[in-house]
Amino acid sequence: MTTANKAVLLTGDSPLYAELHHLLIDRGYTVLSFEDATSAPQTVSLAVEVNSLNLEAKKQQLCDLDQLLAADVPIITTSLAITATEAASWTEHPERVCGFGTLVPLAERELIEIAPALQTEEPAIAAAVSLFRSLDKETEIVVDEVGLVFPRILSLIINEAAFALMEKAATPQDIDTAMKKGTNYPYGPLEWADRIGLDEIYAISRGLQRDFAEERYRTAPLLRKLVLAKRVGVRSGQGFYHYGSKEECEK
Amino acid sequence: METKTVGVIGAGTMGAGIALVCGRKGHHVKLLDANQAVLDKAQSYLQSILSKDVEKGKINEQQKTDTLERMKLVSDMEQLADCDIVIEAVPERLDLKKTIFGELSRICKSDALLLTNTSSISITEIAGGLPHPERILGFHFFNPAPVMPLVEVIRGKKSSEDNVEQAYRFAEQLGKVPVLVTDTPGFIVNRIARPYYNEALRILGDNVAKVEQIDRIMKQAGGFKMGPFELQDMIGIDINFATTQSVYSDFFHEGRFKPSRIQQRMVQAGSLGRKTGEGFYDYSK
Numbered sequence A: 001m002t003t004a005n006k007a008v009l010l011t012g013d014s015p016l017y018a019e020l021h022h023l024l025i026d027r028g029y030t031v032l033s034f035e036d037a038t039s040a041p042q043t044v045s046l047a048v049e050v051n052s053l054n055l056e057a058k059k060q061q062l063c064d065l066d067q068l069l070a071a072d073v074p075i076i077t078t079s080l081a082i083t084a085t086e087a088a089s090w091t092e093h094p095e096r097v098c099g100f101g102t103l104v105p106l107a108e109r110e111l112i113e114i115a116p117a118l119q120t121e122e123p124a125i126a127a128a129v130s131l132f133r134s135l136d137k138e139t140e141i142v143v144d145e146v147g148l149v150f151p152r153i154l155s156l157i158i159n160e161a162a163f164a165l166m167e168k169a170a171t172p173q174d175i176d177t178a179m180k181k182g183t184n185y186p187y188g189p190l191e192w193a194d195r196i197g198l199d200e201i202y203a204i205s206r207g208l209q210r211d212f213a214e215e216r217y218r219t220a221p222l223l224r225k226l227v228l229a230k231r232v233g234v235r236s237g238q239g240f241y242h243y244g245s246k247e248e249c250e251k
Numbered sequence B: 001m002e003t004k005t006v007g008v009i010g011a012g013t014m015g016a017g018i019a020l021v022c023g024r025k026g027h028h029v030k031l032l033d034a035n036q037a038v039l040d041k042a043q044s045y046l047q048s049i050l051s052k053d054v055e056k057g058k059i060n061e062q063q064k065t066d067t068l069e070r071m072k073l074v075s076d077m078e079q080l081a082d083c084d085i086v087i088e089a090v091p092e093r094l095d096l097k098k099t100i101f102g103e104l105s106r107i108c109k110s111d112a113l114l115l116t117n118t119s120s121i122s123i124t125e126i127a128g129g130l131p132h133p134e135r136i137l138g139f140h141f142f143n144p145a146p147v148m149p150l151v152e153v154i155r156g157k158k159s160s161e162d163n164v165e166q167a168y169r170f171a172e173q174l175g176k177v178p179v180l181v182t183d184t185p186g187f188i189v190n191r192i193a194r195p196y197y198n199e200a201l202r203i204l205g206d207n208v209a210k211v212e213q214i215d216r217i218m219k220q221a222g223g224f225k226m227g228p229f230e231l232q233d234m235i236g237i238d239i240n241f242a243t244t245q246s247v248y249s250d251f252f253h254e255g256r257f258k259p260s261r262i263q264q265r266m267v268q269a270g271s272l273g274r275k276t277g278e279g280f281y282d283y284s285k
């Protein structure tokens, strides 16, 4: 697929931003920031918005995109912390808003989930599918709920590991070892969370709790506190583990 | 490495595998079962696995003979009197386990380590009221025991540090990877893995995605080796449901562990997965 003149407007502050930026450029897209696009909005063929933790910013940026871009330009938004339906409801052209969700690192994701909002119309879904196909990802279309499938299930596993750690049922190392050696997980849940970003996991957990209002989705207090303390994992040098010294980084 | 005399109680799926693990490492093993037919089956299992070890060149014929020589099949608890370590692997019933640990407390040396392979019963409850509860610990292998590297070493409320350390070292000597865990419901693995099944079931029940989709997503997006539904079919949906129920009830009905009605209906219908030819997938074709 040739993507030479395709400009994608990418905005947001989730850990996905940097990786998507890199991947889009690598596949020949021109990537614009919101500021870049304000002078020539007609060059933008698609917008991708990736805020998870800060929902105020998400709302503001989606409204700005909705104002800036012609009504037929699709806006693809992460539906990790809220439903795509809610995100679309903020805009004047909700039919062009489509949800998606995945977690970093993208190199490990063969497949990306797409969640059309109740309001989404076909062209926006097709645009989301072809965007991810052009990045060599397979796609699966699921019904719109917070966290989709993989991010939702993994965030609950990590949340449970955080509860177990908070209770001092075992050390972080033993929790991770147990899940890898006892049930073949590709990574231990705590080291996995540190690589994804605890902020992203917390955003999903909080979103599930907010939308379903069930004890089932209660966030582990330790997870929330680590995020408040800005210990979001590898990115910040500390999360469930420390990444200060070299040996610890190699964990 | 110090050679020990290890008793294994229950020669079923787990016990026979655990005995093999111990025998291969040079320990003297006494494998006990209440059922003679099970003992006969265990004997031929050990012979056939060790013969395969010879074929693969892992050991020679003499080593096989020596290993089998060191492994005795017994049917009387009194024969465990000289064991340094006993690992219990009888069915998952508190009354059975309590009786066995009561007997062991009477029969074994006062410093023998008494270990249970329970997947879900509280170690503290098994040891409660017995003399020398400090030497009763959880020692949880994963199925198949000769293949899966993990052993959860579970510290009961009265287990002593010294014995915990001994059990940990013993697991290492068996070539396993031990982890230490306090006596909490589901220990580590069976607790933290609950959402993998339960949330997949919830997502299915809420019609967010279909069985095949969820399995595909967890493998291709998540990098898991098996999807949650394929895995339930392999484990047995009844076994998986029972584990969830037990963790849920031991957490005093904490909402995070609430079992799934979909899973309950499958158990009620006898659709238990591969072993019945039908579960979330159809295996009859």
Ligand SMILES: NC(=O)c1ccc[n+]([C@@H]2O[C@H](COP(=O)([O-])OP(=O)(O)OC[C@H]3O[C@@H](n4cnc5c(N)ncnc54)[C@H](O)[C@@H]3O)[C@@H](O)[C@H]2O)c1
Binding pocket: B009, B010, B011, B012, B013, B014, B015, B032, B033, B034, B035, B038, B088, B089, B090, B091, B092, B093, B096, B100, B117, B118, B119, B120, B140, B141, B142, B143
């Ligand atoms: N199967 C698994 O995947 C698995 C994994 C980890 C832990 N466990 C735990 O291991 C234990 C055993 O499970 P299993 O799957 O091997 O069961 P199993 O039914 O295959 O074997 C149990 C054996 O114990 C024998 N037995 C029963 N009562 C006895 C008694 N009073 N004295 C001596 N022998 C007696 C039975 O004859 C049977 O052969 C359970 O506590 C289970 O929770 C099982």
